[in-house]
Amino acid sequence: MNTDILVSEVGPRDGLQSIAAIMPLAAKKAWIDAEAAAGVREIEVGSFVPAKLLPQLADTAELVAHALTIPGLTVAVLVPNARGAEAAMAAGAHKLTLPLSVSETHSLANLRRTHDQVIAEARAIADMVRAQPKANRPHFEGSLSTVFGCTLEGAIPDAQIARLAASLMDAGCDEVGLSDTTGYADPAAVKRMIALVRNVVGDAALTGIHLHNTRGLGLANVLAALDAGLTTIDSSLGGIGGCPFAPGASGNIVTEDLVFMLQSMGLRTGIDLNALLAVRDIVKDALPGEPLYGFTPDAGLPLGFVPETASKEYA
Amino acid sequence: MNTDILVSEVGPRDGLQSIAAIMPLAAKKAWIDAEAAAGVREIEVGSFVPAKLLPQLADTAELVAHALTIPGLTVAVLVPNARGAEAAMAAGAHKLTLPLSVSETHSLANLRRTHDQVIAEARAIADMVRAQPKANRPHFEGSLSTVFGCTLEGAIPDAQIARLAASLMDAGCDEVGLSDTTGYADPAAVKRMIALVRNVVGDAALTGIHLHNTRGLGLANVLAALDAGLTTIDSSLGGIGGCPFAPGASGNIVTEDLVFMLQSMGLRTGIDLNALLAVRDIVKDALPGEPLYGFTPDAGLPLGFVPETASKEYA
Numbered sequence: 046m047n048t049d050i051l052v053s054e055v056g057p058r059d060g061l062q063s064i065a066a067i068m069p070l071a072a073k074k075a076w077i078d079a080e081a082a083a084g085v086r087e088i089e090v091g092s093f094v095p096a097k098l099l100p101q102l103a104d105t106a107e108l109v110a111h112a113l114t115i116p117g118l119t120v121a122v123l124v125p126n127a128r129g130a131e132a133a134m135a136a137g138a139h140k141l142t143l144p145l146s147v148s149e150t151h152s153l154a155n156l157r158r159t160h161d162q163v164i165a166e167a168r169a170i171a172d173m174v175r176a177q178p179k180a181n182r183p184h185f186e187g188s189l190s191t192v193f194g195c196t197l198e199g200a201i202p203d204a205q206i207a208r209l210a211a212s213l214m215d216a217g218c219d220e221v222g223l224s225d226t227t228g229y230a231d232p233a234a235v236k237r238m239i240a241l242v243r244n245v246v247g248d249a250a251l252t253g254i255h256l257h258n259t260r261g262l263g264l265a266n267v268l269a270a271l272d273a274g275l276t277t278i279d280s281s282l283g284g285i286g287g288c289p290f291a292p293g294a295s296g297n298i299v300t301e302d303l304v305f306m307l308q309s310m311g312l313r314t315g316i317d318l319n320a321l322l323a324v325r326d327i328v329k330d331a332l333p334g335e336p337l338y339g340f341t342p343d344a345g346l347p348l349g350f351v352p353e354t355a356s357k358e359y360a
Numbered sequence: 361m362n363t364d365i366l367v368s369e370v371g372p373r374d375g376l377q378s379i380a381a382i383m384p385l386a387a388k389k390a391w392i393d394a395e396a397a398a399g400v401r402e403i404e405v406g407s408f409v410p411a412k413l414l415p416q417l418a419d420t421a422e423l424v425a426h427a428l429t430i431p432g433l434t435v436a437v438l439v440p441n442a443r444g445a446e447a448a449m450a451a452g453a454h455k456l457t458l459p460l461s462v463s464e465t466h467s468l469a470n471l472r473r474t475h476d477q478v479i480a481e482a483r484a485i486a487d488m489v490r491a492q493p494k495a496n497r498p499h500f501e502g503s504l505s506t507v508f509g510c511t512l513e514g515a516i517p518d519a520q521i522a523r524l525a526a527s528l529m530d531a532g533c534d535e536v537g538l539s540d541t542t543g544y545a546d547p548a549a550v551k552r553m554i555a556l557v558r559n560v561v562g563d564a565a566l567t568g569i570h571l572h573n574t575r576g577l578g579l580a581n582v583l584a585a586l587d588a589g590l591t592t593i594d595s596s597l598g599g600i601g602g603c604p605f606a607p608g609a610s611g612n613i614v615t616e617d618l619v620f621m622l623q624s625m626g627l628r629t630g631i632d633l634n635a636l637l638a639v640r641d642i643v644k645d646a647l648p649g650e651p652l653y654g655f656t657p658d659a660g661l662p663l664g665f666v667p668e669t670a671s672k673e674y675a
Contacts, residue, residue, distance in 0.1 A: 199663040227662070229662040229665075232625055261655035262579055265580040306576075309546030340574060347511075348512075
């Protein structure tokens with residue numbers, strides 16, 4: 046298990062895209078500022094999708110510009126295709142994530158693209174990235190979504206997952222990620238899937254995982270991923286973004302509980318947990334009526350628990 | 361990791377003692393019947409404490425008598441002292457658990473007994489157990505509570521925990537258990553504590569753990585315990601029993617989510633998960649207004665998930 050863990054905050058993207066309310070730009074900026082000040086080193090600030098599809102994320106370019114002014118912060122965005130990647134690169138994002146649903150049914154339903162079409166977009170994006178001077182190149186990740194099973198197709202064959210992971214790397218991705226879009230993962234599946242994909246792409250090209258807490262297994266699945274040596278874990282402040290498959294249940298892993306677990310285990314996140322907990326107020330005020338999740342915020346920190354202080358050494 | 365896991369339901373004891381409402385005896389019987397029919401092989405049905413202290417559990421002797429009529433079910437009870445153990449043995453319980461808080465401050469506050477006094481009770485109980493003909497002897501466990509930290513004392517020194525584990529075995533316990541009374545545990549601490557106590561009592565005398573979900577780490581902590589080779593995991597249906605330290609948060613691990621995790625991982629519980637989920641209705645109807653917890657009940661089972669069927673092979 047590695048001792049330095051990168052907590053990648055996805056609330057401003059994955060969280061906000063899942064709820065109907067539109068958070069004002071100023072509140073988003075305040076959220077990102079406060080979380081970065083608490084020591085969070087990577088934030089997915091939005092998605093370059095057409096505003097008519099996701100009006101909640103229409104201000105992504107402005108958010109990228111703002112987040113780029115924060116020293117040491119990796120500014121990540123989701124891009125659904127080459128056009129989105131072009132906009133993301135124009136805005137100056139540090140990291141682009143292209144989702145590829147290993148379930149083709151889900152890919153067609155969500156992105157209206159076949160696997161071959163998504164791989165073609167990946168190739169086009171990789172070409173754009175490589176056309177940049179080296180110092181300006183964003184990191185480009187292809188994220189294998191529905192990799193633990195799909196609500197439409199159920200389990201996806203290993204061979205199909207392996208083939209798609211290889212195709213993303215062939216297309217020019219720097220890395221692939223794993224995403225439990227449906228909340229189907231369990232700790233054994235997490236370890237098995239990491240081994241399967243590593244076998245195709247190599248250890249260095251699989252470092253991160255995006256897990257949901259749909260069936261309450263989120264942090265157990267994180268533990269399995271840490272045991273397998275992954276170092277980047279996605280999560281959402283307050284678990285923002287209810288899961289459409291489980292009304293009232295949080296989709297995303299709660300950043301506060303994740304950071305509490307990591308620090309309890311003696312792992313280093315560089316995050317000031319008390320400062321992180323205080324960020325909830327910003328999100329709560331900006332999304333009236335929207336539930337925030339998390340156990341640690343209610344329970345408080347254990348007596349004698351010594352949280353990390355935000356550290357610049359990781360920046 | 362062992363593949364056969366014993367899920368020990370503690371809701372009728374730990375759950376009900378934590379809430380003000382008193383569940384009618386008939387509903388408790390229906391709950392126990394339905395859970396046993398779903399394949400749960402061990403249920404802690406109550407506690408032999410004075411009825412004036414815990415009126416919610418005043419019918420424990422009647423429940424033991426009822427539960428003993430269910431073939432294959434291990435009928436467990438909590439006993440705070442030798443007097444309680446005498447009543448438990450008269451009722452015919454299969455398993456007695458005596459809690460010993462490794463924090464002496466907590467022990468005094470909760471049981472109004474010093475460590476030496478609790479060890480003396482353990483010795484008196486063990487003597488009673490051994491005075492029985494072998495076929496009638498209950499299994500006697502000493503449970504090390506607040507072992508992951510105390511809300512009054514904070515962390516408890518390893519040497520003190522090791523000494524108390526040894527004292528319980530010396531007093532004549534068949535086994536010791538670990539209990540995260542305060543919800544302070546994390547996966548690293550679980551592994552460390554299992555190693556520490558095993559080193560004192562041996563592998564065979566530490567098989568079970570009682571974990572809480574106070575800070576959301578419950579199932580991650582279970583995973584750590586499974587990795588370390590433990591085979592008995594306590595949990596409570598619907599996570600019944602709110603945590604006094606975390607209003608609105610569940611204290612106990614939710615049986616439904618635990619069983620879903622275990623079965624997802626390919627471990628065997630002998631439990632029919634769909635039948636288990638249906639038991640919630642009994643508890644819900646019998647405790648109007650009391651919240652039930654759990655993610656899996658809301659989210660449902662993944663497409664293509666094949667739950668175990670209740671098996672008698674474990675009985």
